[in-house]
Amino acid sequence: MKKSLFPAWTLSQEKAVFVNQHHPSPDLDDCFMLFQDRDLLLRDRAFVYPVPPFSESKIITREFLGIYENRNCYAVLVQGCTAAADDAWFSMREVREILSIKNYAMASRGLQLAEWAICQKFCGRCGEINKRNGAARVCSCCGKEYFPPVAPSMIVLVHDGERILLARSPSYPKNLYSILSGFVEPGESVEQSVHREVFEEVGIKICNLEYVASQPWPFPHSLMLGYQAQYSGGEIKKDPTEIDDAHWYAIHDLPLIPSMSTIAGWMIRKRQHDLGING
Numbered sequence: 001m002k003k004s005l006f007p008a009w010t011l012s013q014e015k016a017v018f019v020n021q022h023h024p025s026p027d028l029d030d031c032f033m034l035f036q037d038r039d040l041l042l043r044d045r046a047f048v049y050p051v052p053p054f055s056e057s058k059i060i061t062r063e064f065l066g067i068y069e070n071r072n073c074y075a076v077l078v079q080g081c082t083a084a085a086d087d088a089w090f091s092m093r094e095v096r097e098i099l100s101i102k103n104y105a106m107a108s109r110g111l112q113l114a115e116w117a118i119c120q121k122f123c124g125r126c127g128e129i130n131k132r133n134g135a136a137r138v139c140s141c142c143g144k145e146y147f148p149p150v151a152p153s154m155i156v157l158v159h160d161g162e163r164i165l166l167a168r169s170p171s172y173p174k175n176l177y178s179i180l181s182g183f184v185e186p187g188e189s190v191e192q193s194v195h196r197e198v199f200e201e202v203g204i205k206i207c208n209l210e211y212v213a214s215q216p217w218p219f220p221h222s223l224m225l226g227y228q229a230q231y232s233g234g235e236i237k238k239d240p241t242e243i244d245d246a247h248w249y250a251i252h253d254l255p256l257i258p259s260m261s262t263i264a265g266w267m268i269r270k271r272q273h274d275l276g277i278n279g
């Protein structure tokens, strides 16, 4: 019997170590995760510290996130800090390969909320100071409310029997191929965005879209919605501004693909799994 292949980030969060809360609890200890230039400070695999290991003068902002492992948890943005001997800065892409799914989700939430807090200090309508109110920021003068942004984007595995379409963006690591993705535009459904992006990037038509799964994507604040779709016509014609190279590949003979910690890597392996092929 075939084993199922779940993406861990879609599993229930009932046993999550994090509790969403807007104010710290006075009877609990604190803990801090530290970010600098979108990198996270790690000590071995630990990503929270009992006190920030840098002086107050280096701290740009400190944002309360909720309760993590029974401690008040804050995301702290710092600047001009050199990591101590036991610590090191890691990019969020590196962190995704190091931390557990739950801890990575926590770090991703921390980075997004702390960055949003410094970008949303002032009201965009009247320029006055915003104050925190629950999950929102509210203008102290005109009362306009602001909520943390989540930008939907889509990713799609296009298949044609035992072939799948893979492409390279100029920004990918050397030799890496993946499935197509792009941002949803204002006024567009996710499905329309999938059709549009595939046609714009490689000039082909698709049909029979099926939603598969989603993954939070903190680059900078997206939610990746994963679809698979059937090829329905056209020849590959690359958009050279977005795509370096694109080909059909036999599902049992693929080039270098993203890791399982990404929805792209998981969806490609799921397709292999669904067709009874070991990647």
Ligand SMILES: [Zn+2]
Binding pocket: 123, 124, 125, 126, 127, 128, 139, 140, 141, 142, 143, 144
């Ligand atoms: Zn205002």
